[in-house]
Amino acid sequence: MPEKAKEEKAYRVLESHSFLQRAMFRYMLEGHAASEEGKLAWVTSGFPVEIPVAMDVGVSYPEQYGAIVGSEKAGPKLCDYAEELGYSQELCSYARASIGSVKHPEESPLEGLPAPQALLACNNICGTVLRWYDAISQMTGAPVFLLDTPPLEGEQLPHHIAYVRHGLDNLVSFLSKQFDTTLEEDKFREVTDLSTETIGIWTQCLEACKSKPSPLNCADRFLAMAPVVAIRGRDYTLEYYQTLLNEVKDRVANGLGAIRDEKVRLLWDNIPPWFRVFRIMGALAKKGVVFPADTYTHAWTGSIKDEDRMDSIASMYSNVYLNKGLEAKVDKMCDLIKGYDLDGFVMFSVRSCKRYSLGQLVSKELVSERTGVPGVVIEGDMVDSRLQNDAQIETRLDALLEMLL
Amino acid sequence: MSNAQATEQSERILKQLVDKGKPILGYVYPHTPLEIIMAHGVMPTLLYANPTVMGSYEASLQTFACSFIRNMFSQRVNDQLPYVDGIVFPGNTCDSLQNLADIWHLRYPQDKIFRLTYPAGDQGEAAVQYFAEELRIFSNSLEDAYGSPFSDAAFRQAVDLVQQFRDAVQFLYAARLLQPNSVRYHRIAAFVREFHSAPLETLVDELRATVNDVENSLAEADRVDSTKALQHALLERRLEDVSLPSDLPTPRIAIVGGMTEPLAIAELANVISKVSSTAVVFDLLSFGFKTIFTPMPAFEGDLFETMARSVLGALLEPTQEGLPKRLDFLKDALTHLAIDGLIVCEQSFCDPDEFESPSLLAVASEVGVRTVRLPIDSEFSDRARLEGRIQSFLETVAHGGAE
Numbered sequence: 164m165p166e167k168a169k170e171e172k173a174y175r176v177l178e179s180h181s182f183l184q185r186a187m188f189r190y191m192l193e194g195h196a197a198s199e200e201g202k203l204a205w206v207t208s209g210f211p212v213e214i215p216v217a218m219d220v221g222v223s224y225p226e227q228y229g230a231i232v233g234s235e236k237a238g239p240k241l242c243d244y245a246e247e248l249g250y251s252q253e254l255c256s257y258a259r260a261s262i263g264s265v266k267h268p269e270e271s272p273l274e275g276l277p278a279p280q281a282l283l284a285c286n287n288i289c290g291t292v293l294r295w296y297d298a299i300s301q302m303t304g305a306p307v308f309l310l311d312t313p314p315l316e317g318e319q320l321p322h323h324i325a326y327v328r329h330g331l332d333n334l335v336s337f338l339s340k341q342f343d344t345t346l347e348e349d350k351f352r353e354v355t356d357l358s359t360e361t362i363g364i365w366t367q368c369l370e371a372c373k374s375k376p377s378p379l380n381c382a383d384r385f386l387a388m389a390p391v392v393a394i395r396g397r398d399y400t401l402e403y404y405q406t407l408l409n410e411v412k413d414r415v416a417n418g419l420g421a422i423r424d425e426k427v428r429l430l431w432d433n434i435p436p437w438f439r440v441f442r443i444m445g446a447l448a449k450k451g452v453v454f455p456a457d458t459y460t461h462a463w464t465g466s467i468k469d470e471d472r473m474d475s476i477a478s479m480y481s482n483v484y485l486n487k488g489l490e491a492k493v494d495k496m497c498d499l500i501k502g503y504d505l506d507g508f509v510m511f512s513v514r515s516c517k518r519y520s521l522g523q524l525v526s527k528e529l530v531s532e533r534t535g536v537p538g539v540v541i542e543g544d545m546v547d548s549r550l551q552n553d554a555q556i557e558t559r560l561d562a563l564l565e566m567l568l
Numbered sequence: 569m570s571n572a573q574a575t576e577q578s579e580r581i582l583k584q585l586v587d588k589g590k591p592i593l594g595y596v597y598p599h600t601p602l603e604i605i606m607a608h609g610v611m612p613t614l615l616y617a618n619p620t621v622m623g624s625y626e627a628s629l630q631t632f633a634c635s636f637i638r639n640m641f642s643q644r645v646n647d648q649l650p651y652v653d654g655i656v657f658p659g660n661t662c663d664s665l666q667n668l669a670d671i672w673h674l675r676y677p678q679d680k681i682f683r684l685t686y687p688a689g690d691q692g693e694a695a696v697q698y699f700a701e702e703l704r705i706f707s708n709s710l711e712d713a714y715g716s717p718f719s720d721a722a723f724r725q726a727v728d729l730v731q732q733f734r735d736a737v738q739f740l741y742a743a744r745l746l747q748p749n750s751v752r753y754h755r756i757a758a759f760v761r762e763f764h765s766a767p768l769e770t771l772v773d774e775l776r777a778t779v780n781d782v783e784n785s786l787a788e789a790d791r792v793d794s795t796k797a798l799q800h801a802l803l804e805r806r807l808e809d810v811s812l813p814s815d816l817p818t819p820r821i822a823i824v825g826g827m828t829e830p831l832a833i834a835e836l837a838n839v840i841s842k843v844s845s846t847a848v849v850f851d852l853l854s855f856g857f858k859t860i861f862t863p864m865p866a867f868e869g870d871l872f873e874t875m876a877r878s879v880l881g882a883l884l885e886p887t888q889e890g891l892p893k894r895l896d897f898l899k900d901a902l903t904h905l906a907i908d909g910l911i912v913c914e915q916s917f918c919d920p921d922e923f924e925s926p927s928l929l930a931v932a933s934e935v936g937v938r939t940v941r942l943p944i945d946s947e948f949s950d951r952a953r954l955e956g957r958i959q960s961f962l963e964t965v966a967h968g969g970a971e
């Protein structure tokens with residue numbers, strides 16, 4: 164592309180993007196190889212993936228695949244296949260897209276995910292994942308393992324840790340039996356160390372966005388988060404985040420923002436509409452709007468500590484953002500708004516994700532009250548574009564920007 | 569008794585209790601341990617969707633919240649909740665209820681809101697231990713809120729009452745399966761509804777009298793023992809040895825679905841009764857079979873552990889692990905109870921119902937049982953269309969039976 168045309172874009176493309184593509188390509192090949200060897204598990208995004216990885220079980224992430232389906236605009240078609248099987252249009256569109264792609268892999272992006280030999284669900288993000296994986300199990304015959312992490316209200320009490328810890332021990336037995344493998348202490352330490360380090364560097368990338376101008380916009384983070392969700396605990400993942408962090412630091416040192424003319428800094432709440440996110444962000448970037456923080460990519464934080472690593476996993480994975488109450492979500496949003504010096508916030512109400520979305524009308528009021536900044540709720544979906552009204556979204560965003568620009 | 573009459577009657581009873589100074593705690597989840605609430609001198613009452621309440625939830629809930637929670641919240645906004653002095657919400661069941669409790673608490677901080685969190689994992693003893701501790705915490709929070717400590721004697725009395733109720737209704741369930749003209753499904757559903765609204769001794773007395781009448785009618789055909797055996801088999805969920813009389817009237821319809829209220833559905837199914845009062849012989853509803861066939865607490869060791877074992881011993885919900893077990897039981901029920909038509913109820917925007925129903929339909933079709941899927945909202949606002957669907961389903965089943 165001629166240099167001039169590149170310069171005119173409101174958006175700065177990350178150089179480290181090519182490393183991201185390579186990492187994700189490798190992850191995909193590994194998934195196929197594992198499936199062929201009969202050693203692949205599908206995993207929910209909040210699952211303690213360090214354990215299967217340390218036990219040499221390959222992993223694939225249907226939620227991330229849902230994001231690909233969304234970006235490729237294949238959502239309506241695949242969701243429709245799930246609906247033909249009797250799954251209501253009101254259900255999570257990640258679930259519907261994956262059910263549709265299992266039914267018709269030949270019509271799915273990348274020909275669907277490689278076939279699983281086990282389905283590992285952790286309900287720390289929602290209760291839906293169990294039912295979704297049950298449905299996939301009915302279709303593929305792969306057994307479901309549920310790691311139950313009941314939602315927390317306040318502190319995690321000892322009986323809660325003991326219960327989750329028991330679930331983790333069961334997980335090790337399940338994987339041992341299913342894949343004829345063992346959990347070796349050395350490998351476990353290596354993988355958990357890599358995972359913790361990766362999350363640490365990712366967190367530094369996120370926090371760098373406190374700078375003005377923000378070195379990353381949320382669309383950058385939505386892409387860059389893929390490895391920390393899917394392949395933390397691998398050396399090449401760590402390498403990618405080190406490259407990203409260097410680039411981010413470079414941008415900060417040189418006063419370069421993710422967008423060329425930063426005027427308004429906003430918070431994004433919830434999963435994005437994958438089929439439209441770059442268009443929305445691009446249009447807003449032209450108006451000088453950047454999103455230095457969002458609740459979605461900040462959900463992958465925490466560290467596996469040195470004492471008893473299994474206890475540490477039991478605690479870290481029970482304390483994830485979506486496993487806590489609305490009050491904790493409001494606190495987190497207020498902290499991000501203050502910490503990143505944001506002027507307002509956009510809450511994307513995802514019709515098919517009840518866990519993330521129900522409650523946003525109340526939190527919007529509370530966040531505004533507590534921070535003094537305005538917010539707007541827009542409604543749509545992450546994968547199924549049939550559930551979204553773009554014109555209405557535009558009108559609402561314009562109304563917010565009128566207050567801020 | 570119609571659904572509306574049942575609501576009126578329960579409100580009357582609750583008012584009398586409130587006037588006597590009894591605190592009333594509302595609950596929404598079928599497996600709420602009534603015995604623990606009653607052990608604190610508090611009266612548990614099941615909260616229902618109220619068809620007369622118009623949407624007033626919009627400032628707090630999006631339209632894609634399930635119809636049940638929209639209705640519940642609207643009742644609160646309109647100040648139409650019947651006499652409750654607190655609500656216990658389940659945790660870790662469905663995402664909608666999980667979030668509703670938080671929303672409620674933030675919108676109405678003055679309301680007494682309790683959270684009782686259930687294990688979703690089918691993890692045997694570990695789940696029992698976890699849930700026992702949650703029950704203990706729940707009990708402590710009841711004591712804090714109402715100032716009345718857990719009473720061992722009241723607990724035992726409550727266990728006894730609940731058990732008498734369950735035992736009697738279980739018998740009626742079995743009788744309906746063996747000799748459908750001995751008791752109407754609507755009658756069973758009304759008892760269940762009344763007990764869930766206010767678990768009172770007087771109702772159990774009335775129930776006992778009905779059981780006597782039914783026993784007499786069964787005795788004429790020498791079916792009392794086989795009814796008891798079937799009750800036991802249902803409780804054990806071992807149906808392979810069940811043998812049914814050969815002269816059973818057809819069609820035999822079963823109803824399955826999540827939080828659908830049996831009386832509401834029984835009323836809807838009245839359209840069937842007009843054709844054949846013996847048609848609906850069984851349900852696998854959460855407020856029906858699943859709560860009624862909960863095993864009795866065993867009174868060994870720690871009381872909370874005892875209760876946890878009992879609650880988790882029920883046939884689990886779609887919100888919990890164990891779909892293959894539930895499907896196996898459905899298959900057994902359809903086969904061994906000679907069911908020839910299955911109505912699958914599905915609340916609108918209810919993830920658990922909507923995820924499970926394709927699997928339920930598949931099992932029925934595997935064993936050659938005809939099905940109809942009934943998408944409903946809590947207010948049954950689409951009653952005429954639903955009745956029409958049931959009616960034509962019944963015709964299809966009857967026709968299938970004649971082929």
Ligand code: SF4
Nearest residue numbers: 255257288289291516
């Ligand atoms: S319901 Fe929401 S949190 Fe759960 S899998 Fe779907 S998108 Fe994720």
Ligand code: SF4
Nearest residue numbers: 634636662664827918
């Ligand atoms: S109807 Fe379904 S979604 Fe609604 S509260 Fe009940 S189980 Fe949850």
